[in-house]
Amino acid sequence: DTEVTQTPKHLVMGMTNKKSLKCEQHMGHRAMYWYKQKAKKPPELMFVYSYEKLSINESVPSRFSPECPNSSLLNLHLHALQPEDSALYLCASSQDAPLRHGPTYEQYFGPGTRLTVT
Amino acid sequence: GQQVMQIPQYQHVQEGEDFTTYCNSSTTLSNIQWYKQRPGGHPVFLIQLVKSGEVKKQKRLTFQFGEAKKNSSLHITATQTTDVGTYFCAAPVNNNDMRFGAGTRLTVKP
Numbered sequence: 001d002t003e004v005t006q007t008p009k010h011l012v013m014g015m016t017n018k019k020s021l022k023c024e025q026h027m028g029h030r031a032m033y034w035y036k037q038k039a040k041k042p043p044e045l046m047f048v049y050s051y052e053k054l055s056i057n058e059s060v061p062s063r064f065s066p067e068c069p070n071s072s073l074l075n076l077h078l079h080a081l082q083p084e085d086s087a088l089y090l091c092a093s094s095q096d097a098p099l100r101h102g103p104t105y106e107q108y109f110g111p112g113t114r115l116t117v118t
Numbered sequence: 119g120q121q122v123m124q125i126p127q128y129q130h131v132q133e134g135e136d137f138t139t140y141c142n143s144s145t146t147l148s149n150i151q152w153y154k155q156r157p158g159g160h161p162v163f164l165i166q167l168v169k170s171g172e173v174k175k176q177k178r179l180t181f182q183f184g185e186a187k188k189n190s191s192l193h194i195t196a197t198q199t200t201d202v203g204t205y206f207c208a209a210p211v212n213n214n215d216m217r218f219g220a221g222t223r224l225t226v227k228p
Contacts, residue, residue: 040223041220041221042206042218042219042220042221043161043206043218044218045215045216045217048215056215058215090160090161092161098210098215098216103149104148104149104151104166104210104216106151106163106166107151107161107163107216108163109160109161109162110160111159111160112160
């Protein structure tokens with residue numbers, strides 16, 4: 001099974017709502033990622049989890065809160081978002097997390113959650 | 119911070135024509151990856167290049183890593199409509215997190 005699943009596929013939320021995005025993989029990968037992708041732009045890295053611990057946080061606003069309950073699951077909790085946060089949110093996983101001067105690994109992406117903030 | 123520059127931004131070709139996208143870095147890269155994202159889809163890993171001057175082929179796709187490991191290219195021979203999508207390079211920068219180039223959006227006219 002080389003699939004990364006994400007739910008929901010689409011989400012519309014108001015600026016005062018609290019919602020969560022979910023991601024799951026069963027490939028035994030030890031690294032999981034959250035990316036944000038705006039239309040016609042490349043994916044932007046938000047968070048990296050390595051062995052269930054947050055290893056990289058790319059200066060993301062606190063209204064985005066990641067959580068890694070176990071090695072197969074990754075959540076992104078959303079609260080008090082702004083309309084400019086509307087985007088495709090992609091989850092990815094890889095065999096391991098990249099280390100400084102070490103190898104990098106191919107990333108398997110999920111289909112994404114298309115988020116609209118009204 | 120460090121960036122990987124990718125050109126061109128768009129490329130429109132007639133089916134059967136060739137296509138090339140280029141990525142450049144001002145610093146030496148330890149490796150570079152290539153991904154393809156179909157319209158409405160998600161990025162899919164194509165290949166990783168690690169060695170200086172490395173050339174890898176996948177059917178009609180040829181990937182190259184420069185001798186100085188500062189540039190890379192993806193060349194598609196005789197494009198088909200199934201090649202449509204955005205091609206991204208990605209390379210480790212800063213803390214070794216992968217940064218994506220801006221992408222080259224390929225459209226193919228049948």
